[in-house]
Amino acid sequence: MSGLHAVAGPVAVPGPASFAGAVVGRGREIELLLAGLDAGAHVVLEGPPGTGKTTLLRAIASAGDAEFVFVEGNAELTPARLIGHFDPSQVLAKGYSAETFVDGPLAEALRSGGLLYVEEVNRVPEETLNVLITVMSEGELHVPRLGRVPAAPGFRLVAAMNPFDAIGTARISAAVYDRVCRIVMGYQSAGEEDEIVARRGAEVPAAWRAQVVDLVRRTRAHDDLRVGSSVRGAIDLVRVAVSLARIRGASPTGWQTGFDAALVALSGRITVREGCGRTPESVLEELYTAVFGAKPESSGGDAPGEA
Template sequence: MAVATPAPATVPVVGRSREVELLVAALEAGAHVVLEGPPGTGKTTLLRAVADEARLSFVFVEGNAELTPARLVGHFDPAQVLERGYTPDTFVDGSLAEALRSGALLYVEEINRIPEETLNVLITVMSEGELHVPRLGRIVAAEGFRLVAAMNPFDAVGTARISAAVYDRVCRIAMGYQSASDEAAVVALRGPDVDEQWRAKVVSLVRRTREHPDVHVGSSVRGAIDVVRITAALAARRCCGITDWRTGLDAALVSLSGRIRLTESGSRTAEDVVRELYRAEFGEEPAPDDDGDPGEQGGGAPGGA
């Protein structure tokens, strides 16, 4: 059974004052909203922060092909039905029914991944403000109920085009990538304490993946967070500095090669692209005896790339 609970405390929203203002205004006006943008642009973080600040109940739904109308709305418990029949007490609320009854925010993640028949249920609720369940009757939306959906417009795998009927019933807030300084602030919040200039170069590396001609979809700021975290962990294991060239490259390969999506016409591998961008940002690998400290420069670090 889905239970609406106050949103937990979240990482502060960085550099999204305009989007916060727009979302709060739309919800106060009684509108349903779709947050549209690539992965890692803080869609979920933004909504959780707004819900937490306003002390709004929050029901989370993961959008995928398995989200049938019955899973979203709820169902009658078969064992209870046999004993007591189709009564309100034998109905188990799904996420939508719970949000409607409690006047909560219903957050549907990846709305473009859910089946059309499930999407039609949401369209009806947004239009009528109520839900009709066979053998149960009407569930009328309590004051405060809002639907907020999120979607990645660049993801074509396992997704469907959102119909005009959905867009006609929601307000759309586009969320692009943040500025370099904002992304560096996000990494500072979520990653270990490291040299500020080195962290800025990691963020710049990740931002380069979004502009490379062989890359169709680049990495989000999550890639930069992982580069910093993994570099710090590797540096501790290898007994070298966090700015060690080879250690940073290994961390970048692990963190970014699976996040970037190459163009279909290209013949290069993701690892090739990450190596190229890493060298463009951090320079060529220093010689082992540079500055007389092979541990700091990468000559003494184990592992190759």
């Protein structure tokens, strides 16, 4: 229990209304995350890609005027890269001291009382996770030749992970889960995803944009797909369709232009189940036809109608 007392401290807790311009929906998740941080807890955000985990935390850090320290979790994140290191040239001149130590993201967040955000934490090597476990338990870090680096009031660790990605990942140990609160973030509603695409994609007719969102959402429920696309696929589909239409001198809502944009934007984002004997392209053609109708025979299939 020492970790909670060691890191708990005053933290600015803005109201959920503060995030209306930066985060679409997510009212419940905002409240849960704010409550966890205010209570002095460290938090794991668990959910598939494209569900707004990073966007949510950046908005909370900005609204609360807190330091935000981002760490990309991968197999190359060693303890030294996370904690920091002594500058060899400075050590030769001045020896080992606080003056010659270069803070890594963990030391930076500890000293500033900021939010340390570790993305894809289940890709982080076990020895690096052990460093985080110690910090969460003790509220401080011990660095050889440097000494103790205590957590300033407000320091919190927030980690994110995609539980459905099995490549290059490892199971998070019970020791980590025992020291964090867990918030599961699923995909948002169709209306919320449509608003996200409207904000971040190119300008297109609203009815056609809603069909694009419908297409992307169907990839998540298709029996032949193990992994579907996130809302990022819909954003890219809209952008590519607009650019492709400009190149072709056609309408972005034309059947062929939209279909080609769907292949470009979505074929790499979906994963076909092993043994089903299908390609991503064939599944996308099936879904695209279901949403936008069969390919028109006129104009080479690129009539400007909205299906």
